[in-house]
Amino acid sequence: MKLELRGITKRFGTLVANDHISLTIAPGEIHCLLGENGAGKSTLMNVLYGLYTADEGEVLLDDEVQHFRGPGDAMAAGIGMVHQHFMLIPVFTVAENVMLGNETTLPGGRLDLEAARAKVAAIADRFGFHVDPDALIEDLPVGVQQRVEIIKALSRDAKVLIFDEPTAVLTPQETDEFMGIMRQLRDEGAGIVFITHKLREVREVADRITVVRRGAVVGEASADQSDAELATMMVGRAVELTVHKDEPRYAETSLEVRGLEVTNSSGAVVVDDVTFSVRGGEILVVAGVQGNGQTELTEALVGLHKPSAGSVMLTGQELIGRTVNQVLAAGVGFVPEDRSTDGLVGEFTVAENLILDRRSGPPFVKAGMLQLGARDDFARSAVEEFDIRTQGIAEPVGRLSGGNQQKVVLARELSRELRLLVAAQPTRGVDVGSIEFIHKRIVATRDAGVPVVVVSTELDEAVALGDRILVMYRGRVVGIVPSDTPREVLGLMMAGVAPEGSEAA
Amino acid sequence: MSDTERAEHARPQQTGEDRWREALTRVVSGGWVVSVGAIVLAVLAGSIMIIATDKGVQEALPYFLARPGDALAAMADAVGGAYSALFRGAVWDFRADDFATGIRPLTQSLTMATPLIMAGLGVALGFRAGLFNIGGRGQMLTAAAAAGRVGFGLDMPWPLHMLLAVAAGMLAGALWAGIAGLLKALTGAHEVIVTIMLNYVGFYLVSYMLATPGLLQAPGSSNPKTPPMKNSAVMPDLLGSDFNLHLGFVFALVAVAFVWWLLNRSSAGFAFRAVGENPAAAKVAGINVPRSTVSVMLIAGALVGLAGVTQVLGTVTTGFSNDIDSGIGFDAITVALLGGSRPVGVLLAAILFGAFKAGGSVMQAAEGVPIEIVLVVQSLIVLFIAAPPLVRAVFRLPQPDGKPSARARRRARRKEVTA
Numbered sequence: 001m002k003l004e005l006r007g008i009t010k011r012f013g014t015l016v017a018n019d020h021i022s023l024t025i026a027p028g029e030i031h032c033l034l035g036e037n038g039a040g041k042s043t044l045m046n047v048l049y050g051l052y053t054a055d056e057g058e059v060l061l062d063d064e065v066q067h068f069r070g071p072g073d074a075m076a077a078g079i080g081m082v083h084q085h086f087m088l089i090p091v092f093t094v095a096e097n098v099m100l101g102n103e104t105t106l107p108g109g110r111l112d113l114e115a116a117r118a119k120v121a122a123i124a125d126r127f128g129f130h131v132d133p134d135a136l137i138e139d140l141p142v143g144v145q146q147r148v149e150i151i152k153a154l155s156r157d158a159k160v161l162i163f164d165e166p167t168a169v170l171t172p173q174e175t176d177e178f179m180g181i182m183r184q185l186r187d188e189g190a191g192i193v194f195i196t197h198k199l200r201e202v203r204e205v206a207d208r209i210t211v212v213r214r215g216a217v218v219g220e221a222s223a224d225q226s227d228a229e230l231a232t233m234m235v236g237r238a239v240e241l242t243v244h245k246d247e248p249r250y251a252e253t254s255l256e257v258r259g260l261e262v263t264n265s266s267g268a269v270v271v272d273d274v275t276f277s278v279r280g281g282e283i284l285v286v287a288g289v290q291g292n293g294q295t296e297l298t299e300a301l302v303g304l305h306k307p308s309a310g311s312v313m314l315t316g317q318e319l320i321g322r323t324v325n326q327v328l329a330a331g332v333g334f335v336p337e338d339r340s341t342d343g344l345v346g347e348f349t350v351a352e353n354l355i356l357d358r359r360s361g362p363p364f365v366k367a368g369m370l371q372l373g374a375r376d377d378f379a380r381s382a383v384e385e386f387d388i389r390t391q392g393i394a395e396p397v398g399r400l401s402g403g404n405q406q407k408v409v410l411a412r413e414l415s416r417e418l419r420l421l422v423a424a425q426p427t428r429g430v431d432v433g434s435i436e437f438i439h440k441r442i443v444a445t446r447d448a449g450v451p452v453v454v455v456s457t458e459l460d461e462a463v464a465l466g467d468r469i470l471v472m473y474r475g476r477v478v479g480i481v482p483s484d485t486p487r488e489v490l491g492l493m494m495a496g497v498a499p500e501g502s503e504a505a
Numbered sequence: 506m507s508d509t510e511r512a513e514h515a516r517p518q519q520t521g522e523d524r525w526r527e528a529l530t531r532v533v534s535g536g537w538v539v540s541v542g543a544i545v546l547a548v549l550a551g552s553i554m555i556i557a558t559d560k561g562v563q564e565a566l567p568y569f570l571a572r573p574g575d576a577l578a579a580m581a582d583a584v585g586g587a588y589s590a591l592f593r594g595a596v597w598d599f600r601a602d603d604f605a606t607g608i609r610p611l612t613q614s615l616t617m618a619t620p621l622i623m624a625g626l627g628v629a630l631g632f633r634a635g636l637f638n639i640g641g642r643g644q645m646l647t648a649a650a651a652a653g654r655v656g657f658g659l660d661m662p663w664p665l666h667m668l669l670a671v672a673a674g675m676l677a678g679a680l681w682a683g684i685a686g687l688l689k690a691l692t693g694a695h696e697v698i699v700t701i702m703l704n705y706v707g708f709y710l711v712s713y714m715l716a717t718p719g720l721l722q723a724p725g726s727s728n729p730k731t732p733p734m735k736n737s738a739v740m741p742d743l744l745g746s747d748f749n750l751h752l753g754f755v756f757a758l759v760a761v762a763f764v765w766w767l768l769n770r771s772s773a774g775f776a777f778r779a780v781g782e783n784p785a786a787a788k789v790a791g792i793n794v795p796r797s798t799v800s801v802m803l804i805a806g807a808l809v810g811l812a813g814v815t816q817v818l819g820t821v822t823t824g825f826s827n828d829i830d831s832g833i834g835f836d837a838i839t840v841a842l843l844g845g846s847r848p849v850g851v852l853l854a855a856i857l858f859g860a861f862k863a864g865g866s867v868m869q870a871a872e873g874v875p876i877e878i879v880l881v882v883q884s885l886i887v888l889f890i891a892a893p894p895l896v897r898a899v900f901r902l903p904q905p906d907g908k909p910s911a912r913a914r915r916r917a918r919r920k921e922v923t924a
Contacts, residue, residue, distance in 0.1 A: 182562045279781065302789075304788065304789065323791070323793070324788065324789065324790075324791040325791035325792075325793070328790075328791045329791075334789065336789050341783070341785050341786065342785050342786050342788075342789045343786060343789065344783070344786055345778075345779050345782045345783040345786050345787070346782070347782045347783075348778075348779070348782065352775070355789035356779060356787075356790040357789075357791050358784070359775060359790075359791075359792075360777060360791075365772040368771055368772055368773065368774055369770055369771060369772065370770055370771065370772055372770075481667075
């Protein structure tokens with residue numbers, strides 16, 4: 001089944017999210033839609049899927065114009081979509097989720113779960129998925145949940161499959177397996193739209209590449225173009241993809257973490273006897289697949305989680321047992337993993353967010369009163385210094401792009417006198433142009449003699465930014481290795497295989 | 506309990522909390538245009554009801570096709586008469602002979618508005634900090650009881666006596682609301698449920714005290730009613746004894762200024778608002794969320810308590826019974842919503858509702874329009890405010906899109922994945 005989009009235009013108020021986009025997806029090809037966050041990729045797919053109505057343009061299936069009034073119509077016509085955030089019900093089983101919205105019933109209105117189970121098993125067998133139809137979704141790892149989404153799409157006989165940023169939540173190994181699944185689906189004749197902003201994946205798997213920028217198609221690329229060329233097309237200017245940093249010059253300050261153990265609310269040990277040290281002037285990247293204790297580790301460092309054992313010494317000062325406020329006051333800068341949830345108050349202005357954790361005294365608070373003048377002066381200079389693209393310091397921060405939001409967080413944390421910087425996923429969901437800037441600022445902090453801990457799930461970033469790399473797996477340190485360690489070794493470490501001759505775990 | 510069981514139990518509670526918060530943000534971020542639109546729509550809807558219940562219209566309708574003029578005139582007459590009576594009872598009595606009588610309705614409206622302003626501020630402060638304070642009734646009653654006990658039970662000179670009574674009432678209100686804040690901070694008990702239940706506890710506690718000699722009951726009486734306040738505890742009338750407007754109105758204006766300062770200029774209010782908008786980010790920024798919850802409930806309770814205090818020391822000084830709150834604790838929620846949870850907005854909304862209260866009785870007496878119409882209009886205002894898209898659609902206002910707020914965007918991403 002051939003899918004064609006002709007001149008799709010979608011406006012939101014004055015914002016043109018899609019500007020006359022035309023696209024053809026032939027059966028048996030993987031068509032990559034490459035573009036930065038906010039380029040309009042997902043809007044386009046939502047138009048195609050019937051979630052939005054296009055202002056102009058039409059969708060054609062095998063040269064027939066379609067009028068989808070909702071996802072139901074799109075699904076019935078053979079289009080399946082796997083969303084970035086899974087649309088599964090956590091407390092339902094795999095089979096129940098797959099049949100949801102398309103239930104078959106036995107006499108008396110009972111659900112025909114047997115048929116759903118059989119369907120799941122049949123599709124899983126065909127593609128070699130190991131999925132238990134009776135497992136609860138919430139008990140499954142993210143990679144398997146994604147397969148359930150794929151099974152769900154396939155169970156409706158989808159001929160065209162749309163994957164929206166599918167690898168964002170996967171480990172390198174899971175990503176490789178996912179690429180294999182995409183190829184298999186393609187070889188069976190499905191048309192595949194693969195939306196991403198990760199260049200390596202695009203070059204690996206794409207049959208065709210369409211680059212989107214600011215709501216419009218800027219051209220087709222081929223998979224044998226270099227990363228730099230693709231990035232330039234995507235961003236619209238030349239981009240530096242490598243991080244330049246000199247040999248570390250160590251300073252007096254240091255972070256010493258000894259035997260740290262954190263248990264979560266349900267009593268499971270999520271950080272297990274973690275020991276490492278970071279010297280001033282050095283970046284330690286904590287690498288690993290999402291959900292292996294990195295989040296809890298950083299939260300324990302800044303006092304958000306009370307560890308059950310261990311110590312965190314910052315240049316001779318014990319941080320454990322202090323409140324978040326006291327840890328921040330001790331000179332710890334913290335960039336949380338999820339900036340929109342933990343880092344910023346979306347409805348607050350840029351200026352307000354820039355002083356969110358600086359309420360305890362001068363220059364922004366005197367005698368319990370906010371010093372609006374000092375705040376606004378600081379905000380204006382921070383906006384300039386950190387190149388925050390905003391309509392003004394009074395604009396709600398929620399209206400900024402992801403990259404600019406992250407720059408607000410970074411500006412807030414780096415404008416204080418720091419003795420430690422903890423940055424969790426500092427470039428997640430950030431556009432390529434801002435990544436470059438954020439990396440530079442983190443390296444500048446390191447060069448100022450501050451110990452820096454960066455948590456990253458992206459191997460590329462870990463290798464580029466780190467002086468040393470600590471790999472975590474199931475809450476434990478697999479090893480601490482130099483950043484020139486081969487990628488395959490790092491990949492294995494992320495799966496829990498300790499390398500020979502690494503620092504003690 | 507196993508881990509998975511625990512997770513299952515934790516989940517719905519979490520989403521429930523999110524939903525409350527989301528509803529709150531929607532309502533609070535409506536903006537004054539929506540508020541004004543809602544008032545206009547509600548008044549129009551009220552007109553239809555006035556027409557439907559009017560005797561003249563009902564008599565003219567059967568021969569509508571023969572003489573439509575009659576019915577239309579009757580309709581115009583009914584609506585015009587009702588609203589002009591409302592105006593006459595609430596703002597300016599244009600049939601009065603002298604200025605003092607003419608202006609009396611306005612002062613009456615302001616008197617009615619006084620407790621609504623303060624209770625509305627208390628509820629609004631909670632809204633801004635992410636807390637639903639539904640306990641206005643209980644807080645007002647306990648505050649009235651404490652202020653009343655001091656007001657009739659002690660002998661002191663004015664103004665010391667009055668100020669002590671005010672302080673006692675505010676403290677009682679603060680503590681009553683503080684219970685809910687403390688339970689939420691320590692155990693996570695939802696403040697909606699706790700404050701509602703505390704309404705009952707407060708009501709029956711005060712009822713018991715009113716019926717018990719030696720506590721609140723007037724000596725030598727078997728009625729559940731207190732003795733009158735001592736003159737040294739009474740809030741004096743502002744414009745002489747011809748008018749009911751008392752010092753409480755000044756307290757209310759001070760409260761408006763205080764809450765404005767608290768929310769917009771103080772570092773404590775900054776923290777409260779941060780907790781209200783995004784408790785997770787507030788926590789990461791080093792704000793003690795439980796402490797903020799308790800502080801907000803204490804201040805909100807003191808404000809609502811002040812409303813109860815002015816009732817017993819200003820409006821009804823001859824002794825009170827357990828209906829002294831007269832529904833203000835709940836009207837305050839409406840006022841806070843209409844005022845967009847902003848102090849000046851609450852002031853204006855409370856004055857509007859005070860005017861409805863003052864004018865409604867005149868409307869009923871002069872035109873025979875049931876006073877329930879006023880209550881229906883009030884309720885419709887809130888109903889329309891709760892549905893901003895509806896108001897925007899009716900008035901062809903632009904729907905806020907293109908660049909939605911972070912929350913809306915997050916919600917949209919969850920639902921349909923924006924680019």
